[in-house]
Amino acid sequence: MANIMEYLKWRGDLTFTQDPPNAVDALIFSSLAYICYGDRVQGDPVTPVQLRDAADEYFALEDYEARCRVKSDTELLRIAADSTRFGLSEICMYRDEFVPEQETQFAAMTFLLDDGSMFLAFRGTDYSLVGWKEDFNMTFQQTIPAQRLALRYTREVALEYLRPMRLGGHSKGGNLAVFAAARSSPMLQQRILSVYNHDGPGFTKYLMGDPGYLAMVPKIHTYIPQSSIIGMLLEHEEPYTVIRSKTVGLLQHDPYSWEVLGREFIPVQEITESSQFVDATIKTWFADMTNQERNQLVDVMFSLLGSGGVDSVQELLQPKNIRTYIKTLSSDVGIRRVLSSEFQSLIEAARKTKMRLDEERGLLETGSEEG
Numbered sequence: 001m002a003n004i005m006e007y008l009k010w011r012g013d014l015t016f017t018q019d020p021p022n023a024v025d026a027l028i029f030s031s032l033a034y035i036c037y038g039d040r041v042q043g044d045p046v047t048p049v050q051l052r053d054a055a056d057e058y059f060a061l062e063d064y065e066a067r068c069r070v071k072s073d074t075e076l077l078r079i080a081a082d083s084t085r086f087g088l089s090e091i092c093m094y095r096d097e098f099v100p101e102q103e104t105q106f107a108a109m110t111f112l113l114d115d116g117s118m119f120l121a122f123r124g125t126d127y128s129l130v131g132w133k134e135d136f137n138m139t140f141q142q143t144i145p146a147q148r149l150a151l152r153y154t155r156e157v158a159l160e161y162l163r164p165m166r167l168g169g170h171s172k173g174g175n176l177a178v179f180a181a182a183r184s185s186p187m188l189q190q191r192i193l194s195v196y197n198h199d200g201p202g203f204t205k206y207l208m209g210d211p212g213y214l215a216m217v218p219k220i221h222t223y224i225p226q227s228s229i230i231g232m233l234l235e236h237e238e239p240y241t242v243i244r245s246k247t248v249g250l251l252q253h254d255p256y257s258w259e260v261l262g263r264e265f266i267p268v269q270e271i272t273e274s275s276q277f278v279d280a281t282i283k284t285w286f287a288d289m290t291n292q293e294r295n296q297l298v299d300v301m302f303s304l305l306g307s308g309g310v311d312s313v314q315e316l317l318q319p320k321n322i323r324t325y326i327k328t329l330s331s332d333v334g335i336r337r338v339l340s341s342e343f344q345s346l347i348e349a350a351r352k353t354k355m356r357l358d359e360e361r362g363l364l365e366t367g368s369e370e371g
Contacts, residue, residue, distance in 0.1 A: 001246060001259040001266070004028050005072075005079060011263060012083030016115040019085075021166060022263050023221055026119070026196035027255055028086065029111055030170040031076055033121035036067040041094045041109070046160065048090035048112055055081035069126065072256045088114055093157050097149060098130070104145040105131035108153050108176075110161070117193065118163045122150055122180075124171030124200070127312045133302045135172055135201070138234065139286065140294035142206050143179075150176035151183045158188055167195045170255050171230060174200025178220055178238075182213035189215060197222040197238075199231035199253055208237050223265060225252035227272045232279040242268050249274075277353060285349035293342075300338045304328055 002010075007024050016025075036042075038057040040049050055077050058064050068074050080086035093110040107123035125131045137144050154167065167177040174197030181195045189212070197220060207213050214237070222240035224231035230253050231240070243265040245252035252258075259266045271279075286294065305316060308324035315321060329336050 001244075001261075003246075003256055003258060003260055004031070005076060005256070007260045007263070008076070008079050008083060008086070012079070012085045014085055015088065016085065016113045016117075019263075020115065021113065021117070021119065023196060023223065023265060024260055024263060025085075026166065026168040026194075026221075027170065027198050027223075027258070028076065028080060029119045029121045030124075030168050030173055030196070030198055031073060031255055032080060032086075032111075033107065033109055033123045033169065033173060034069040034073050034126075035077060036096070037091065037094065037109075041091050042096070045092060045094045048092040050087070051089045051091060051111070052081045052087040054091050070254075070256075076256075093153075093160065095149075095153055098128070099145075100130045102145055103130055103134050103137060104149070105134055106146040106149040106176075108150065110157050112161070112163070116163060118157070118161055118165050120154060120157055120165055120167045120177070120180075122167070122169035122173035122176040124169060124173040127314050129302065129306055129311055129313060131172075132313055133298065136298045136302070138175070138201060138204070139298065140204075140291040142204060146172065146176055147179040150180040154180040154184060155188070158184075158191065164191050164193050166193050168198065169196070169200060170198040171200055171253065174198050174222070174231075175203070176200075178213075178216070179203070179207075181216045181219070182207065182210060184212065186212075186215070192216070192219060195220045197231075198255060199224050199228055201230060202234035202236040205235055208235055213237065223258075224271065225258060226268050226270075227252045227275045229253070229275065229278055232271070232275060233282065241265070242271055244268050277350075277357065280357065281346070281350045281353040284353050285346050288345060288349065289342075296338060297342050300335050304335055304339070 004024060004027055037054050038061055040057050041054050090112040091109055096107040098105055105126060105128055109121055111119045125135055134144050134146060167181055169177045177195050178197050181192050217238045220238040222238055223243050224240050225245035226242055227249055229250055244259045245257040246259055247257040304325055307328045308321040310321055
C-alpha cells in the first residue's frame with residue numbers, strides 16, 4: 001500500500017495552484033522539517049531558497065546523513081526536490097534553538113508555495129534527551145519553552161510575509177502548531193487556513209477552555225494511527241481522524257508507515273483496544289498524581305537516564321549505560337523510592353482500567369443480546 005513517498009511520485013507533477021495542499025502534503029512538509037539544512041537556509045533565514053537548491057546543498061555536505069532524524073527523511077527530500085509540486089517551494093525563516101540548561105528543543109521553517117500561501121512546519125522531538133524531557137514536562141507545566149517559541153515564530157513569520165498560512169507538524173511539532181494557532185490574535189487567526197497535527201500529544205486541561213483554542217478547533221485537523229500512543233496523550237478537544245498504518249504498536253508513530261490512497265490517508269473506524277487501554281491507563285495514572293508528583297517523577301526519571309552522561313535516547317540501551325542505571329538505582333535510595341512508588345501506582349491504574357473496560361464491554365454485550 002502507498003505511503004507519502006508513493007503519493008509524492010504520483011502527485012508530484014502538479015503544482016499547488018493546480019491542486020491545493022491537503023493533509024498528505026502537510027505531513028510531507030512536517031517530515032521535511034526534521035532535516036537540518038545547509039548554510040544557505042540556516043545562514044540567511046529571511047531570503048527564500050528553493051527546495052531544489054536547498055537539497056543540492058544538503059546532499060553536497062559530507063555529514064548529510066547525520067543531519068536528519070531517519071534515513072527516510074533524506075529519501076523524501078530527494079523525491080520532493082525533484083518534483084514540480086515541492087521542488088518549486090521556497091524555504092525561509094529557518095529557526096533552530098537548542099538550550100539544554102532551559103530544557104528547550106525547538107525548530108521550525110516556512111515553505112512559500114506557488115499558490116501564494118505558506119506552510120509553517122514545526123519539527124517534532126529529536127533524539128536528544130533534552131527534547132524528550134521537554135515533552136514529558138508537558139504533563140505538569142501549562143506551557144513549555146518550545147510552545148512559547150512556536151507562538152513567537154508564527155507572529156514573526158506573519159509580519160514578514162503577508163500570506164494566508166497553514167501550520168503543521170509531526171509528533172511534538174503538531175502540538176506546537178496547534179498551540180501557536182490557538183494563542184495567536186484573532187486577526188492572525190483569520191489568516192490561518194488550517195492546522196495539521198500528525199500524531200502529536202494534546203494539552204493539559206487549562207487550554208481546553210481557552211477562547212483562542214476553541215475558535216481554532218474547526219480548522220484543526222488531527223490524524224492518529226490506529227494504535228496511537230503519542231497522539232492520545234493528554235487532552236484533545238478537537239475531533240481526530242484515525243488512519244491505517246502498515247506497522248504495529250509504537251512503531252506506528254513513524255509517518256512513513258501511514259497508508260495513503262489517492263490524495264488522502266486511509267481511515268479506519270477507531271483506535272485499537274490496546275491503544276484505548278494504554279490511553280485510559282495513562283490518564284487514570286496521571287489523574288491520581290499532583291503536578292508536583294508528576295514533576296518529581298519526570299526529574300527523577302531523567303536524572304537516572306542522564307546519570308551515565310547520556311545525551312541522546314539512542315545511547316540509552318548501550319550496555320555501559322544500563323550498568324550505570326543499575327548502579328545508580330542500587331546506591332540512590334531517593335530515586336529508587338520514587339520510581340518504585342510510581343511503578344506500583346501505574347500497575348494499579350492498569351488494573352482499574354482493565355476492570356472498567358471489561359465492565360463496559362460486558363454491558364455492551366448484554367445490551368446487544370437484549371436488542
